Amino acid sequence: MLLKKIANHELFRGSAIYLLASAMNAAIPLLLLPVLTRYLSPAEYGEVAMFLVWVSLIGALCGLSVHGAANRKYFDIDENADELAKYIFMCFSILMVSSLIMLGIVVILGPYLSKMLNISYVWLIIGVPVAALGFINKLRLGQWQVSKQAARYGVHQVSQSLANVSLTLFFVVVLYLGASGRILAISSTFFVFAIISILTLFKDRLIKFAWRPDMAKEALNFGVPLIPHIVGMFLLNTVDRVVITSELGLDQAGIYMVAIQLSMAAGIILDAVNKSFVPWLYERLKRNEINEKLMIVKATYAYYCLLGFGAFLGFIVAGDVLLLIVGRDYSDAANLIGWVILAKAFHGGYLMVTNYLFYSKNTGVLSTITIFCGLLNVALLFVLIGYAGLIGAAWAYCISKFVQWIVTWLVASRMVSMPWFKIFAIQK
Template identity: 25%
Template structure:
């Protein structure tokens, strides 16, 4: 009862934040829970085809949607707050128009596309169907979040998250072409949910083309396109290059390991969402004394979680994949280490965002993507798909170093003499995580050593539980 009273007493913004976070975690949790079922029903080549489809889908969606439902959308919701229905309707019209243009190009040269993407023409057709409808749900979700209307969003998101794998398992079990069945099940669910929302938003807004809204959206989105594409290539380019240079089955191995390694991101994203507003408030209030120690604690926490994931790599691959995926365990440590550096560079970039000095972001994204493609070309060819995990780690390490250098210059310009980061701790933990990402691979055959280290970490955490809890409680208050 006390919990219910406390819940009812908090603001609608706080309630919305709680539900949005819980919904995101549950959505990702469900998607991870069903992975072991699909990796056992599908062959490695079939699962690799499905993973390759998802990789190309995420890259091409940037081109067909221009990511209009991200930062551009928020600005539009603010700027056109009295005409949101028409604004959203016209944004749907714009994404559908771009998708149609790209589809016409595909239809005229489908054999060339099939060779480039490594997918059959019918799978590329399904991809275009999915790219046509999914922006509608993103626009609708963005509006629900913007207006703190969390109930409908939570219901729709959870229903879609449950129906997707259930239908997928049924169709895959019954079909001979299981890769196509899995992709088709996803497209059917997207059309059913997103298609209905698309029609609803068109009926409310009654607009396909509005020159003012299109000009505003294109003017903001097109300059950001290289940044978004580079970031996605850095995330998904590995799988595409593995499919070209090794095999589709190798894509399956890498995909399973990569997703396991990225599990830590569920935790780091939650931290970032809470930490960023707090550090902005501290900088605005000119209160810097608590920032370095808070960042140190967060980095230590993320490093510890990443290390535990690395030590359990063989067991996690067996759980999410099967014995046939055993070699994929060697990808998890460098990918888990990469998550630490993704978290780190987001923290290090804070001064750039706060003082609106973000020109380095686009340059760094492009450079990181180019370096990643170059390293992949050299090392995947020589050492196989496992090398892609280490090339990813190298790129995120370089990315973090670049952000540290630029942010230091920004702080010298705007807040000279103030300290946001304990660079000794940053460097020390970074070196530790890098060596852990390499060293854990040599411990896979020694279960006693790995389990012993985990027990030691558990004992230390229990001994320091008061300090740990006081820091966590302090973070919650912040």
């Protein structure tokens, strides 16, 4: 009876769909990993990693993070789809203007950036439209998420991964294009699925041409304070590849990226749980009932226990799993994977509490936290890489993610009243 009740619960159903889609989404790149590690040298894998670093960085500036504003707007419109469609159009307008500005800057500064990041000038330029296409895809997925259309979200996500893998196999294995083939596959996939995203937004009547400067201002007020947050996330989650390349070489960055790639399976699952959790959480925070808040806290603590167990398993078995998947050239990644998975567990804890800052629209304080933790990560990277080599980067990542989780939790408890520390007293 209890199992049936749990199975029919809206949060469980949504999570199950997201988890199924995410499991498939994680499995597809993992199946590709043994191929890439045998067709790409560590240095070539490092080149691909640096392209993804660049897209991640420039993605913070293309669109100015207003896709998140469109997700939050959904809960304010009271089913007025026409207003949401106008709002999304203004988000697209912001994307176009900001992306063109960024493209001009990259064309001018490209030669310098190319030397710093160890990727070609051409790929730097291509990275700008790729980042803009990624914004469109995030906006589309976000609207499916907030409207609880988990199945459509999952189909789109898995289809994109399948297309990415298929094109990678064609360009890398069939045409022997090496790192360029992998980058070309990523770029082509982003283009195709951005087109699909736009078409489905029009089909769902979620884009309406209307010039609304007030909406643009509202979206920018939400998104712009998040830019430091996203830059901080870059410093926290991605800059390690830049530092490793600078300090240890492109081949070591490739080995590190393999460990990160394998841990992404855990990261995607954590993200899937959070995607289902967000609309469920926001609805209950809006009702502001103490019994529901107590239930949320209990569920969060139970989830933290699960994360701890998963991190423990990461140290026990993940290294052996990695060695089975990759070739001898990447065997050093086995020493890193346990620490990287522990960092992912800390990130899972962070995701559970950062939602309160988004709900309260305190994106500015979130940016402060993330910038602080990102700068901490950079400082730790230089110190620990110098002390312990490549594994020092994994240690820096772990420490920084732990600090981010705890600090965000403490701040969130002040922004949204929750019985975090009174739960046992309430039970009495």
